[in-house]
Amino acid sequence: MINHNDHSQTEYSDQPQIILVDDDAAVLKATSQWLRLAGMSVETFARAETALEQIATKSPDVIVSDIKMPGMDGLTLARRCADIDPDLPVILITAHGDIKMAVKAIRDGAYDFMEKPVEPELLTDRIQRAWEKRQLILENQKLKRIVDRGASLEHRLLGRSPVIRQLRQQIVQLAATPVDTVINGATGTGKELVAQCLHEWSPRSEGPFVAVNCGAIPDTLFESELFGHEKGAFTGASEKRIGKIEYAMGGTLFLDEIESMPLNFQIKLLRVLQERKLERLGSNKTIDLDIWIIAATKVNLESASAEGDFREDLYYRFNVAELFIPRLSERQQDIPLLFSHFAQKAAYQFERPYMPPTDDDLTSLIEYPWQGNVRQLKNIAERYVLGVGATRSIRSLLGGNDATINTPSSNGLNERVQQFEAQLIIQSLQKHKGNISEVMEDLTLPRRTLNNKMIQYEIKRKDYL
Numbered sequence: 001m002i003n004h005n006d007h008s009q010t011e012y013s014d015q016p017q018i019i020l021v022d023d024d025a026a027v028l029k030a031t032s033q034w035l036r037l038a039g040m041s042v043e044t045f046a047r048a049e050t051a052l053e054q055i056a057t058k059s060p061d062v063i064v065s066d067i068k069m070p071g072m073d074g075l076t077l078a079r080r081c082a083d084i085d086p087d088l089p090v091i092l093i094t095a096h097g098d099i100k101m102a103v104k105a106i107r108d109g110a111y112d113f114m115e116k117p118v119e120p121e122l123l124t125d126r127i128q129r130a131w132e133k134r135q136l137i138l139e140n141q142k143l144k145r146i147v148d149r150g151a152s153l154e155h156r157l158l159g160r161s162p163v164i165r166q167l168r169q170q171i172v173q174l175a176a177t178p179v180d181t182v183i184n185g186a187t188g189t190g191k192e193l194v195a196q197c198l199h200e201w202s203p204r205s206e207g208p209f210v211a212v213n214c215g216a217i218p219d220t221l222f223e224s225e226l227f228g229h230e231k232g233a234f235t236g237a238s239e240k241r242i243g244k245i246e247y248a249m250g251g252t253l254f255l256d257e258i259e260s261m262p263l264n265f266q267i268k269l270l271r272v273l274q275e276r277k278l279e280r281l282g283s284n285k286t287i288d289l290d291i292w293i294i295a296a297t298k299v300n301l302e303s304a305s306a307e308g309d310f311r312e313d314l315y316y317r318f319n320v321a322e323l324f325i326p327r328l329s330e331r332q333q334d335i336p337l338l339f340s341h342f343a344q345k346a347a348y349q350f351e352r353p354y355m356p357p358t359d360d361d362l363t364s365l366i367e368y369p370w371q372g373n374v375r376q377l378k379n380i381a382e383r384y385v386l387g388v389g390a391t392r393s394i395r396s397l398l399g400g401n402d403a404t405i406n407t408p409s410s411n412g413l414n415e416r417v418q419q420f421e422a423q424l425i426i427q428s429l430q431k432h433k434g435n436i437s438e439v440m441e442d443l444t445l446p447r448r449t450l451n452n453k454m455i456q457y458e459i460k461r462k463d464y465l
């Protein structure tokens with residue numbers, strides 16, 4: 001059977017593709033001329049056997065066939081078509097007096113029949129209607145596919161909140177027709193996961209998924225990391241090197257933290273996006289690229305480009321498809337589900353018992369601000385599992401309402417001190433709206449120490465601006 005996906009190319013054509021079968025050359029010629037005049041695209045066949053080959057490989061919209069022909073007749077053709085695709089409309093042309101046969105044919109799956117001599121207008125009209133009906137069926141099948149695929153994505157990208165449901169729909173749709181995409185979301189909201197889902201749900205899923213963290217590559221190495229280089233391209237290039245972009249051939253290139261890409265490299269990336277071509281450093285050979293580029297960012301690229309921190313043309317290029325992942329605190333409804341998912345997974349991994357959180361625990365979880373979003377929730381769920389059996393409560397894990405200091409806890413002193421320290425830094429950042437100098441003063445900490453502690457506790461200044 002033809003996979004229904006194969007029709008996706010024909011779904012949006014604005015003229016129906018007709019296959020016309022008749023052993024009478026004169027009829028074939030005249031009929032095809034009418035249909036073409038009516039704006040249809042027609043292929044003619046004198047024999048059903050050859051027509052059938054075409055039907056199986058291409059995916060025409062409507063078949064019009066004479067019944068009585070040498071070799072395979074129209075009735076058999078209609079049955080074969082129904083085997084290939086039960087929704088493919090076949091209009092049979094019968095000689096006078098063959099009505100009984102035609103009625104049986106319809107029962108066997110043919111779509112319609114007309115008696116000879118065929119009125120041109122009537123025929124185009126019937127074809128038009130068959131085509132419209134077919135498009136409806138294809139559209140429905142496509143929607144059903146999207147719903148089915150969305151259902152399986154539900155187990156990978158969890159959440160029942162309306163925003164996450166919508167995000168899953170967008171992912172399935174984008175994956176079907178990949179265009180360069182940017183994913184926008186705060187730290188730990190699931191940008192990389194969304195990029196992976198896009199890749200896995202796309203026709204490129206068999207190809208590689210290559211992730212590049214633009215924030216982690218020193219400016220001077222950017223070009224050779226991404227483009228690769230030939231041996232001797234510059235001092236130090238002792239070996240040929242394949243760049244990350246080339247590694248992604250046939251698959252997906254994920255450019256994380258695209259906002260930290262050096263401006264002078266952004267123009268080069270823009271060229272890659274537009275021309276889908278690449279030259280390794282020190283080489284004049286052009287490589288044609290077959291890659292899907294997905295970028296992720298924590299900042300608002302539009303304002304960044306307005307301020308000159310990001311190239312505007314590059315922003316517009318990505319802006320075609322933008323996915324936005326809201327903070328966890330804006331989808332509190334997902335918190336219990338995500339928490340028990342991560343906790344159960346951790347219990348399995350660490351071979352610990354899983355104790356469902358109490359109602360009180362859930363309330364604390366839902367009310368917590370989750371600056372670190374899903375990643376932070378995952379960390380807490382893991383610590384919860386590791387501490388089960390002792391007196392540790394979720395509230396103490398979250399460090400809220402003095403719980404860190406006052407609640408008896410099985411944490412070692414070190415861990416409690418660290419939690420308290422992280423809490424103080426967060427509070428100060430909140431108070432000073434992310435102003436690092438004021439936080440340094442407030443906590444009498446040198447910049448480097450503050451910086452190191454923020455990295456250690458995964459506290460991001462951006463989250464408090």
Ligand SMILES: Nc1ncnc2c1ncn2[C@@H]1O[C@H](COP(=O)(O)OP(=O)(O)OP(=O)(O)O)[C@@H](O)[C@H]1O
Nearest residue numbers: 156157158159186187188189190191192193374375
């Ligand atoms: N909706 C979700 N369902 C299941 N797991 C999720 C979901 N969202 C995020 N996660 C998990 O949370 C963790 C953080 O997600 P991810 O690394 O994709 O975030 P990110 O936005 O790329 O973070 P960062 O900004 O720090 O790079 C991962 O382990 C990811 O699998």
Ligand SMILES: [Mg+2]
Nearest residue numbers: 191192256296
């Ligand atoms: Mg990430």
